[in-house]
Amino acid sequence: MNIKGMFLDHKKNTAGAKTVELPLPKQVRIAMQQCAGAACDVLVKPGDQVLVGQKIGDSDKYMSVPVHSSVSGKVTGISELLQVGGRTCKCVDIETDGTQTLLEGIKPPVITDAESFCRAVRESGCCGLGGAGFPTHVKLGFDREKYNVDTLIINAAECEPYLTGDHRTMLEDTDSIFDAIAAIKKYLGIKNVHIGIEKNKPDAIDVMRGNAAKYDSTVRITALETKYPQGAEKVIVYNLTGKIIREGQIPADVGVVVLNVSTCAFIGKYLRTGMPLVSRRLTVSGDAVGNPCNVNVPVGTCFEDVLWYADCDPEKIGKVISGGPMMGTDLFDLQDPVCKTCSGILAMRQGGDRPGERVQTACIRCGRCIRVCPVGLMPTVLEKAFDKKDRKTLSKMKVSLCMNCGSCSYVCPAKRDLAEKNQLAKALLRTM
Structure with missing residues (x-):
């Protein structure tokens, strides 16, 4: 099977720019909804003094991760934040004191087995750093009786134009990545590890291969074609393993867990220091x-x-x-x-x-959107079906497979909001 996609001008202008620290801001607003799950309840109140690493939000919901203070200072208020999609969540507003005093007792977690490992990952506040924000402890806490997971995929494609944070992570936090891989293999019993990196990052490929030889020679580093959306979950799983994640499935259904490389690096740091996200x-x-x-x-x-x-x-x-x-x-x-x-x-x-x-015009039936869709959808048909609220056709044409890569809208000469319509269509199906 040939995975379709696009060759973009990637504009990786900051690939050689080493990471620098932002000067401490005078104040921060820390949202209680920062993952693809339940929002946290606020654990502090105006007037409280908080320290770096202190838990300021949490929830008893499984699909949630706690939120910690990134600064030391005084809570000045609890505000509302309007998020994408129209939802609102609480924010803890903190005036920084300039000292960045750490919470006493921050130390590496004690881990003895898979359960304590996943519990530690949750306490760290870790969620997917590739953009989707799925709670990492949920992904790693797969049902071992239901799923036969034997493969870990580290997604280091970073196929979006401009972005180079994952690239710098591989160059600057290499040890942390391999520390996390070792822990995941040890506590979750995973045997196979693949790291996929687009070919436009040759220095990162060399560094990761060199460290694989030093830390774990069984880790396979694959140089992937520089083609958008190479980093999409279904795409990278297929290109690294040949396994197809079908409609309604998750990676665990095909024996795979996928982590973004920056998520992996954070886990390695947390296991070493105990500092939350x-x-x-x-x-x-x-x-x-x-x-x-x-x-x-x-x-x-x-x-x-x-x-x-x-x-x-x-x-x-x-x-x-x-x-x-x-x-x-x-x-x-x-x-x-x-x-x-x-x-x-x-x-x-x-x-x-x-x-x-974006000035929209009528569809000219050029078929460009169909030719680039990495999962073989027909965006023009889906757009019509959504406009008619035709749930039967949307389901039949498998709109739920859309990964929101935006390729269809990007190539459309009529500037149709095809990708947006797909997301609205998926939301419509969830109301059935």
């Missing part, structure tokens, strides 16, 4: 940014502070995107906070790399 490496780029960079940012920092650090002139901005240009989301308020799942901030000039205005 309180900061995020992200790429700041785009044609409105004067100093494109990779920067380590405390969770809860507002986007405006990060853009200011990267010498971005607000007068030149036409659009700001959280994430990559293909699957990222447009930002409408630069005071919104950076969350755990944010992989980059792209600031574009009006009329630049990603214009702010």
Whole structure:
């Protein structure tokens, strides 16, 4: 089977930029909804003093991860944050005190088996750092009686244009990646490990292969074709193992667990230090940014502070995107906070790399969207079915397989919102 896709101008301008630390902001807003699961309940109140690494939000729901303070300082309020999709969640607003005092008692977790390993991963606040934000302890805590999982895939493709955070992770946090791999193999009984890296990162491929030879010669490093969306879960699983994740299945159904390489690196650091997930490496780029960079940012920092650090002139901005240009989301308020799942901030000039205005015209039946869809869908048919609220056709044409890569909208000469319609169609089917 040939996986379709697109060859893009990847614009990896920051691939050689070593990660720098963002100066401590004066205040942060830490959202209680930072993963693809339940929002956390607030555990602090205005006036409380908090420390770095202190748990400030948690939930008793299985599909949730706790939230920790990224700074030391004083809680000044509990606010509301309007999120993508129209949902709101609570935010803990903290005024930093400049000392970055660590919570006493932070230390490496004690792990003896699979259960304690998954429990530690949950307590770390870890969720998928590739963008989806799925709770990592849920992914690693698969039912061992139901699923015969023997393969770990580390997704290091980073196929989105501009983004280079995963690239820098492989160069700067290599030891942590292999520490996590060793722990996962030990406690979860996984035998096979594949790391997939696009060929446009030759230095990362060399470093990872060298460390595999040093740490674990059974780890297989594969140089993948530089083709979008190489990093999509179904695509990378097939290209590395030949296994097909069918409609309604998860990777565990075919014996696989998939982790983003930055998620893996964080787990390795946490096992060594006990420091929960309180900061995020992200790429700041785009044609409105004067100093494109990779920067380590405390969770809860507002986007405006990060853009200011990267010498971005607000007068030149036409659009700001959280994430990559293909699957990222447009930002409408630069005071919104950076969350755990944010992989980059792209600031574009009006009329630049990603214009702010899309003028739609009628579909000309060119078939480009069908030719690039990596899972073989027919976006034009799905668009019509959604407009008619035709659930039967949407189900028959397998809209649930859409991975929201955005390829169909990207190639459409009529500028149709095909990818957006697919996501709305999937939501419509869930109401059946």
